[in-house]
Amino acid sequence: MGTPVIEIRGLHKAYGSLEVLKGVDLTAPRGHVVSLIGSSGSGKSTLLRCCNLLEDSQQGEIRFEGEAVRWKGEGLNRHPADRAQVTRIRTNLSMVFQQFNLWSHMTILQNVMEAPVTVLKRDPGEVEAKAREYLAKVGIADKADAWPAMLSGGQQQRAAIARALCMEPRALLFDEPTSALDPELEQEVIRVIKALAEEGRTMILVTHDMKLAADCSDHVIFLHQGLIEEEGPPERVFGAPQTARLRGFLSATA
Numbered sequence: 001m002g003t004p005v006i007e008i009r010g011l012h013k014a015y016g017s018l019e020v021l022k023g024v025d026l027t028a029p030r031g032h033v034v035s036l037i038g039s040s041g042s043g044k045s046t047l048l049r050c051c052n053l054l055e056d057s058q059q060g061e062i063r064f065e066g067e068a069v070r071w072k073g074e075g076l077n078r079h080p081a082d083r084a085q086v087t088r089i090r091t092n093l094s095m096v097f098q099q100f101n102l103w104s105h106m107t108i109l110q111n112v113m114e115a116p117v118t119v120l121k122r123d124p125g126e127v128e129a130k131a132r133e134y135l136a137k138v139g140i141a142d143k144a145d146a147w148p149a150m151l152s153g154g155q156q157q158r159a160a161i162a163r164a165l166c167m168e169p170r171a172l173l174f175d176e177p178t179s180a181l182d183p184e185l186e187q188e189v190i191r192v193i194k195a196l197a198e199e200g201r202t203m204i205l206v207t208h209d210m211k212l213a214a215d216c217s218d219h220v221i222f223l224h225q226g227l228i229e230e231e232g233p234p235e236r237v238f239g240a241p242q243t244a245r246l247r248g249f250l251s252a253t254a
């Protein structure tokens with residue numbers, strides 16, 4: 001299986017006195033899709049944001065491709081010690097947000113090219129060729145010169161996925177990528193995510209869509225109040241849930 005892209009052990013995270021993660025493990029092996037499910041407030045988005053160090057955590061270890069994040073300080077004062085390491089990790093774990101977060105003053109092509117050119121300092125000509133490839137892959141090659149406001153929500157989210165892909169990251173992190181979309185637009189984004197899963201991309205997916213989690217995950221983690229209540233392959237988590245809490249959650253979301 002090789003070294004996992006992301007490995008987390010015993011992660012604790014609090015916002016002030018509110019403990020949101022209470023000792024969580026997560027392993028994302030290369031080429032696998034890990035989905036995080038659970039009720040609102042269970043800590044799914046927080047765990048995802050801890051993976052790429054968008055959030056600090058107070059205890060526990062995070063490894064990116066085997067390399068442990070180095071920390072300074074303790075408890076609520078614990079922060080990553082090495083900015084260069086944070087940048088390296090963050091640029092290798094591209095995030096797709098619920099609200100797309102496209103730059104409204106840039107065309108779709110400029111949005112997709114921005115970070116590879118300015119952050120990674122890649123050659124603009126090469127980046128443009130890649131950006132057009134990724135826009136074609138998500139089915140919106142014809143929108144390269146459009147402004148974000150001219151696109152539907154589903155098209156904007158596909159542009160955001162093209163932007164994440166153009167960083168050529170080691171893994172993609174999705175934070176409820178379909179939650180802001182109408183049901184018919186949701187499907188076009190789901191198709192893209194499934195195609196990426198079939199290509200063998202490493203992904204971590206926070207989702208309320210149990211069908212999406214069931215269809216494209218290798219591993220599903222059910223979080224409850226900051227702890228892993230149950231985890232396993234999707235066939236077992238969805239087909240034969242072991243705990244009453246997971247059974248209750250699944251019947252409430254069905």
Ligand SMILES: Nc1ncnc2c1ncn2[C@@H]1O[C@H](COP(=O)(O)OP(=O)(O)OP(=O)(O)O)[C@@H](O)[C@H]1O
Pocket residue numbers: 015018020038039040041042043044045046047
């Ligand atoms: N920046 C913040 N400051 C304070 N509390 C926060 C912050 N972000 C999240 N929380 C709290 O942490 C808890 C977990 O939030 P989180 O967004 O991780 O849950 P979630 O499982 O992703 O929920 P949802 O499905 O509603 O997005 C919640 O109680 C939330 O109110």
